[in-house]
Amino acid sequence: MLNLEQPLRETRQTTAVVGSAACRKWDRVEEKDQLDYSDQTRWMMAVQAKRDRVAFGQLFDFYAPRLKGFVMRTGVPSAQAEDIVQEVMLTVWRKAAQFDPHRAQVSSWIYQIARNRQIDVLRRENRVMPEELTQEADLTEDASQIVALEQETETLRAALAGLKPGQREMVEKAYLGELSHSEIQAETGLPLGTIKSRIRLGLEKLRHELKELRNA
Amino acid sequence: MTAISHHISEPLMVAYAAGNLAEPYALVVATHISMCDECRARMAAHECAGGVLLEGTGGQAVSGDLKDRVLSGLDTEVKEAPVYARSGVFPGPVMAALKGKPPQWKSLGFGVRQQILQSSGKGSVRLLYIPGGQAVPDHSHDGLELTLVLQGAFSDESGRFGVGDLEIADDDVDHAPMAEHGEVCICLAATSAPLRFNSWMPRLFQPLFRI
Numbered sequence A: 001m002l003n004l005e006q007p008l009r010e011t012r013q014t015t016a017v018v019g020s021a022a023c024r025k026w027d028r029v030e031e032k033d034q035l036d037y038s039d040q041t042r043w044m045m046a047v048q049a050k051r052d053r054v055a056f057g058q059l060f061d062f063y064a065p066r067l068k069g070f071v072m073r074t075g076v077p078s079a080q081a082e083d084i085v086q087e088v089m090l091t092v093w094r095k096a097a098q099f100d101p102h103r104a105q106v107s108s109w110i111y112q113i114a115r116n117r118q119i120d121v122l123r124r125e126n127r128v129m130p131e132e133l134t135q136e137a138d139l140t141e142d143a144s145q146i147v148a149l150e151q152e153t154e155t156l157r158a159a160l161a162g163l164k165p166g167q168r169e170m171v172e173k174a175y176l177g178e179l180s181h182s183e184i185q186a187e188t189g190l191p192l193g194t195i196k197s198r199i200r201l202g203l204e205k206l207r208h209e210l211k212e213l214r215n216a
Numbered sequence B: 001m002t003a004i005s006h007h008i009s010e011p012l013m014v015a016y017a018a019g020n021l022a023e024p025y026a027l028v029v030a031t032h033i034s035m036c037d038e039c040r041a042r043m044a045a046h047e048c049a050g051g052v053l054l055e056g057t058g059g060q061a062v063s064g065d066l067k068d069r070v071l072s073g074l075d076t077e078v079k080e081a082p083v084y085a086r087s088g089v090f091p092g093p094v095m096a097a098l099k100g101k102p103p104q105w106k107s108l109g110f111g112v113r114q115q116i117l118q119s120s121g122k123g124s125v126r127l128l129y130i131p132g133g134q135a136v137p138d139h140s141h142d143g144l145e146l147t148l149v150l151q152g153a154f155s156d157e158s159g160r161f162g163v164g165d166l167e168i169a170d171d172d173v174d175h176a177p178m179a180e181h182g183e184v185c186i187c188l189a190a191t192s193a194p195l196r197f198n199s200w201m202p203r204l205f206q207p208l209f210r211i
C-alpha cells in the first residue's frame, strides 16, 4: 500500500561524467581472449576501460560516415546531420560506462543514441527512457556470451540481406522512425527470437551479479 | 510478485525503439520495460536490428574538421540530466515525469483520484488511483489507450491486469475496468485525446477535471 504521507526519497543523482572518471570497473578477460570480438567491440571496450582515444578515433572513423548517411536518409540536411553525428559521438565517449557487450552490440547501442539525439533535435521532445540497470557496477566479462551475441547478430544481418526489396524497405522505414505504430506490421520478417533469448541471458547474468553485489 | 502476462505489442515496440511514439505512450512503454525484463530484451533485439541497418548504411563523407571538433570536445565538462530512480511503486520514468516528487492527487469523486503528468495536442498521460472494488470511470476514447498497472489489479472484458501488465485498447473498445477488491489500484494511463466518460460522470464536468 502506498503511503502518501511519507515523502518519497529524493532520487536525483546528478552525475557529471568527465574524462577518465567514467571508466567502468570490470573483471576483464585478458586481451588475448578478446581476439574473437569484432573490431567495434574491442574499440568500445578500450574506450570504456582505458579512455583510449586512439580506439575512440577508430570508432569515429567507422561510425561517423554511417551515422551521417543514416540521419540524412530521414531528410536531414548535411550540416545538421553532422551536428547530430558530433553529439552522438560525444555521447558515446561520455556514456561509455553504460555500454554492456553482454546485452548489446556497439552498433545497436549507437543506433539508440542516434535515435534519441534526433528526437531531441528535430522534434524538440524529450525521449523517455527505461530505468538504467547499472551505472558503474563491477561486472565479470564473459567472452563466450559476448561472442555468441555477435554471432547471432551475424545471423540477423544475413536474414536482413535476404529480405525481398519491398519488405526490406518497410523494415528500414520502421527503424528509421518513419512509420507510426499503426503502420508497422506485427511481423517484421526478421528472426529476432534467438537474439532476444541471448540478450535475456545477458540480462540474467547482470541481475545475478547485481544481487551478489548487494549481498556482499 | 506474479509474472507479467500482458506485454507491449510488436508494432508499439518497434515504434518505441525507433523513437516514433508520442511522448505519453513512450512514457508508458518505458515504464513497462523498467518492470519487465522480457520486454527489455525484446527492445534490445529491435535495437540490434536497428544497429545492423545503421552498420549497413551507405556512408556519407563527413567534413574534414568534424573529427577534430569531436576530439576537442572530449574533455569538455558536461552536466548530465538528472537520473530518477524508482521510488515506491513508481519506476524511474514515472518519477522523472513527477520530477522526483510524490503525486499530487486530485479527486474525481467516488474515491478515484488522478494526477495528470502531461497533456497536450499529442495526447495525455496520467496516474489513476482507484480504490479496491471501485469501477474505473466508464469511458470510451479516440485512438489508442495504454493502461499499465503499478499497484493492485483491475479486470475488464479483456481479462485481468496485475502489476506490470499493460492493457492496449483500440478506439473501438468501450470498456469498464473494475479495480480488484483489496489494495488500491494505481495505473499509468495514456490516451491520444482527452477521455470521454460515458455515464460515470456528466460530460459537463470534463473541462473542469481535464479528463
Ligand SMILES: [Zn+2]
Residues within 6 Å of the ligand: B004, B006, B007, B008, B032, B036, B038, B039, B040
Ligand atoms: Zn513485457
